[in-house]
Amino acid sequence: MSGLLTRCGRALTLFFFGAVVLWALVLILLPQLTMLERAMTAPKRQLDSSIALSLSRDADTCISVLRTHEAAPAANAAPESGGLAVPSLSTMGTQPSAQSGGLAIPSMSNMGTSPANGTATEAPTRPYILQCDRTTTRKQMVRSSEEEPAWLDELYGLPRLAVQDTDPIETQIETAREIGGLARTLYTELKEAEANAFPYTAENFHWLFAARAIPLSPEQKAIENARLSKKLYGLLGLRFERDGQVYERIGMITLTRTIAFAAMATALALVLCYPMAYKVALATPPQQAVWLFLGLVIPYAIVELMRVYAWTTIIDNEGLLNGLLTWAGMISEPIQFKRMPGTIFLVIVYTYVLFMVFPIYNVMATLDRNQIEAAKDLGARAWRVHARIIIPHAKPGIAVGCIATFMLAAGAFSVPRIISSGLQSEWFSQTIYNKFFESENSNIGAAYSFTYTLVCFVVVGLFMWAMRTRLKDFARVQ
Amino acid sequence: MRGKDVRLDGVSITYPNGFTAVEPTDLTIEAGEFFSILGPSGCGKTTILRAVSGFVEPSAGRVLIGGEDQRGIRPNARPTALIFQNLALFPLMPVWENVAFGLEARGISRSERRKRADELLELVALREQADKKPGALSGGQRQRVAIARALAVEPAVLLLDEPLSALDLKLRQHMRAELREIQRKTGVTFIYITHDQGEALTMSDRIAVMNNGVVEQVGTGDDVYAAPRTAFAASFVGETNIFEGRVSATDGPMARIETPFGTFLGRNPTGLDTGAHAMLFVRPEAMKIGAGENRFEAQLVRRDLEGAYLNLVFSTRGKDVAVHITNDGQPLALSGEAPTRLGFGSEQAVVLASGPLARTGREMAAQ
Numbered sequence: 104m105s106g107l108l109t110r111c112g113r114a115l116t117l118f119f120f121g122a123v124v125l126w127a128l129v130l131i132l133l134p135q136l137t138m139l140e141r142a143m144t145a146p147k148r149q150l151d152s153s154i155a156l157s158l159s160r161d162a163d164t165c166i167s168v169l170r171t172h173e174a175a176p177a178a179n180a181a182p183e184s185g186g187l188a189v190p191s192l193s194t195m196g197t198q199p200s201a202q203s204g205g206l207a208i209p210s211m212s213n214m215g216t217s218p219a220n221g222t223a224t225e226a227p228t229r230p231y232i233l234q235c236d237r238t239t240t241r242k243q244m245v246r247s248s249e250e251e252p253a254w255l256d257e258l259y260g261l262p263r264l265a266v267q268d269t270d271p272i273e274t275q276i277e278t279a280r281e282i283g284g285l286a287r288t289l290y291t292e293l294k295e296a297e298a299n300a301f302p303y304t305a306e307n308f309h310w311l312f313a314a315r316a317i318p319l320s321p322e323q324k325a326i327e328n329a330r331l332s333k334k335l336y337g338l339l340g341l342r343f344e345r346d347g348q349v350y351e352r353i354g355m356i357t358l359t360r361t362i363a364f365a366a367m368a369t370a371l372a373l374v375l376c377y378p379m380a381y382k383v384a385l386a387t388p389p390q391q392a393v394w395l396f397l398g399l400v401i402p403y404a405i406v407e408l409m410r411v412y413a414w415t416t417i418i419d420n421e422g423l424l425n426g427l428l429t430w431a432g433m434i435s436e437p438i439q440f441k442r443m444p445g446t447i448f449l450v451i452v453y454t455y456v457l458f459m460v461f462p463i464y465n466v467m468a469t470l471d472r473n474q475i476e477a478a479k480d481l482g483a484r485a486w487r488v489h490a491r492i493i494i495p496h497a498k499p500g501i502a503v504g505c506i507a508t509f510m511l512a513a514g515a516f517s518v519p520r521i522i523s524s525g526l527q528s529e530w531f532s533q534t535i536y537n538k539f540f541e542s543e544n545s546n547i548g549a550a551y552s553f554t555y556t557l558v559c560f561v562v563v564g565l566f567m568w569a570m571r572t573r574l575k576d577f578a579r580v581q
Numbered sequence: 582m583r584g585k586d587v588r589l590d591g592v593s594i595t596y597p598n599g600f601t602a603v604e605p606t607d608l609t610i611e612a613g614e615f616f617s618i619l620g621p622s623g624c625g626k627t628t629i630l631r632a633v634s635g636f637v638e639p640s641a642g643r644v645l646i647g648g649e650d651q652r653g654i655r656p657n658a659r660p661t662a663l664i665f666q667n668l669a670l671f672p673l674m675p676v677w678e679n680v681a682f683g684l685e686a687r688g689i690s691r692s693e694r695r696k697r698a699d700e701l702l703e704l705v706a707l708r709e710q711a712d713k714k715p716g717a718l719s720g721g722q723r724q725r726v727a728i729a730r731a732l733a734v735e736p737a738v739l740l741l742d743e744p745l746s747a748l749d750l751k752l753r754q755h756m757r758a759e760l761r762e763i764q765r766k767t768g769v770t771f772i773y774i775t776h777d778q779g780e781a782l783t784m785s786d787r788i789a790v791m792n793n794g795v796v797e798q799v800g801t802g803d804d805v806y807a808a809p810r811t812a813f814a815a816s817f818v819g820e821t822n823i824f825e826g827r828v829s830a831t832d833g834p835m836a837r838i839e840t841p842f843g844t845f846l847g848r849n850p851t852g853l854d855t856g857a858h859a860m861l862f863v864r865p866e867a868m869k870i871g872a873g874e875n876r877f878e879a880q881l882v883r884r885d886l887e888g889a890y891l892n893l894v895f896s897t898r899g900k901d902v903a904v905h906i907t908n909d910g911q912p913l914a915l916s917g918e919a920p921t922r923l924g925f926g927s928e929q930a931v932v933l934a935s936g937p938l939a940r941t942g943r944e945m946a947a948q
Contacts, residue, residue: 471667471669473665473666473667473669474669474670474671476636476656476663476665476669477663477665477669477670477671478671478682478686479655479656479657480634480635480636480656480657480661480662480663481657481662481682481683481686481730481731481733481734482657482658482683482686482687482734483657483682483683483685483686484657484686487685487686491671491674491682491685492671495673496673
């Protein structure tokens with residue numbers, strides 16, 4: 104800090120710190136907090152209070168329409184005509200009563216009122232009126248499909264009242280008034296309660312753990328149960344059987360699978376890159392190393408999308424590989440590479456391997472070759488030279504390379520999307536995308552995304568702890 | 582520990598790019614000897630060292646250690662230990678693990694390693710520093726760690742590649758004595774590479790003077806200093822005055838050489854014949870003012886006091902002549918006006934065939 108002050112002066116130091124704070128705030132903290140808030144916000148839907156409110160409004164309309172009807176009893180002569188009702192465009196359609204012919208709007212939702220007209224034997228005293236039909240305390244509340252259905256009267260302890268079209272008009276108005284009063288009181292109470300209620304919920308996160316029933320025939324079930332991955336999911340509690348029905352926690356399975364694949368891709372990249380970096384950095388005279396280095400870089404001068412797309416020409420059913428194998432007479436049917444998880448895995452390694460090579464190469468190149476010779480001179484064999492001299496020296500580079508590759512692989516979107524073209528299980532990044540842009544509740548996407556960030560953060564943290572790489576060491580890589 | 586002898590039998594080393602670093606060389610280094618290879622940078626001395634340690638295979642000839650041909654034996658299997666110019670300590674290991682690394686490679690248990698490392702650190706007076714990292718030590722301490730690390734594998738031959746060059750003068754002088762002491766205590770054969778003739782002269786039992794891949798002379802310090810056998814050896818080891826000319830007469834072990842500065846008599850160790858192009862070498866401390874068999878006149882141009890010595894520079898016919906006289910506290914009765922008569926004894930002068938000379942400090946600075 105004081106060093107920075109003397110070197111750069113106060114203005115520049117202030118600017119520097121200001122920039123860092125701004126960056127951390129705007130690009131790290133704020134987006135994550137926004138994401139968290141979205142994740143913890145319940146999906147938009149009709150609140151209980153708004154149902155109470157609409158009930159009170161229906162009651163009011165019902166009363167005024169009944170009053171008009173009372174004033175013009177002539178209309179009563181033709182009850183079958185079904186004339187006065189106000190057509191409602193609201194989604195809260197009614198279950199049309201048997202008598203009301205033409206006006207019925209087929210209900211798309213299950214939120215309708217239950218038919219109140221159980222007494223078909225008695226003649227109605229008035230024509231069908233939609234709002235009166237809806238004026239009942241037996242209202243269904245909006246709940247997610249996971250929850251038990253709930254009814255207004257049961258939920259808030261209201262008497263079960265409804266405007267019966269067989270009652271005398273006076274009684275109907277009386278009932279509607281009573282219902283309207285109850286609904287208004289309830290609305291005021293609920294509105295207050297909702298305003299004071301804690302606005303956040305973990306509901307969106309539940310989706311991640313939600314178990315889905317997987318329809319399987321007994322034969323399919325036997326095959327699935329024998330698979331190692333399914334057994335592992337079972338051990339992790341992500342797959343279970345209840346009453347002969349198989350359930351899978353699909354969100355968690357995708358998450359676990361993606362993290363595991365990303366970790367494996369990282370490990371494979373490390374295994375490939377360490378010898379490469381060693382060869383270029385330490386085992387080649389500097390003049391030749393330049394050419395090796397160039398050879399490593401050139402494939403990466405191609406944009407990522409093209410690099411990935413190039414693979415589809417190889418793995419396609421009519422692609423290079425299948426063509427060659429067919430030509431050689433080794434296969435008669437094309438191999439469905441697109442359906443193999445291994446293909447995505449390999450392409451990810453290919454796409455991001457450079458982010459592993461260069462950090463390792465950079466650190467390794469700073470190792471004094473004399474140290475290697477000294478170790479050999481003291482009698483060490485090659486593996487001990489690597490284990491005791493080169494790897495400890497290259498550790499910060501290995502850590503940076505692994506973290507970069509892991510994060511890129513875990514967040515890969517174009518590779519699984521282009522390579523599998525939907526023919527195999529999703530990468531978790533795809534799941535997040537779908538929840539965000541292709542589901543009715545994008546807040547679930549936020550919950551998934553936030554969870555994923557957290558999980559990756561923990562994985563990286565654990566990895567760093569295992570490598571015992573302190574932040575200080577990272578400075579050495581640069 | 583017991584040292585072994587090292588023999589180079591017609592060893593020559595040519596790099597793949599065609600550069601010959603070492604011309605065919607025969608060299609015998611006795612067991613338990615402190616042997617220095619002295620030469621300017623690029624003369625091939627480090628290449629010889631690497632051939633002995635096994636990092637370079639000779640293009641021709643054999644390297645024998647203790648009478649055994651080392652061809653095909655890798656560095657980690659040779660009875661040698663190398664101390665690098667930059668020491669090449671392992672910065673991520675504590676000092677004791679550095680020292681014990683060779684034992685670790687030999688599969689010795691950790692507790693045993695620690696014990697041996699402590700003993701060796703005792704030898705180099707670094708017992709207290711065993712758990713520090715090399716980066717926390719001073720230059721001289723690091724130097725001693727490198728020695729302890731090399732000695733830990735009980736080598737028969739210790740190879741040192743200018744290990745003192747990074748130290749400052751005082752420490753360097755101290756370390757010379759310390760190295761000599763360690764060599765005496767352990768009895769290991771030391772092969773010491775240096776371009777510093779002071780180091781070579783003070784520490785070595787014998788010295789090989791090398792130039793351009795060729796060993797010019799092998800002998801004790803006294804030999805090389807007082808009886809050089811080539812123009813390069815004479816000019817590289819110590820300061821010297823050179824008079825170039827032609828041999829005009831020989832007389833047994835002596836030869837008379839005609840130079841533009843006069844005709845001088847000197848020893849003729851290589852048996853030059855009359856008419857040969859030759860150079861006469863006289864050390865500045867052999868020059869006398871107003872005395873000696875060989876005489877000439879010169880003008881005093883500079884006098885520098887260097888404590889016990891007075892370094893005088895005279896000029897005769899555009900040539901500088903250096904004269905060192907002991908500072909006896911008496912004021913020097915010389916003026917720059919009149920020419921001074923200088924002289925030297927014929928026994929202190931050597932006549933050798935003309936040849937390439939070591940570059941002077943001025944030439945090096947000009948480059």
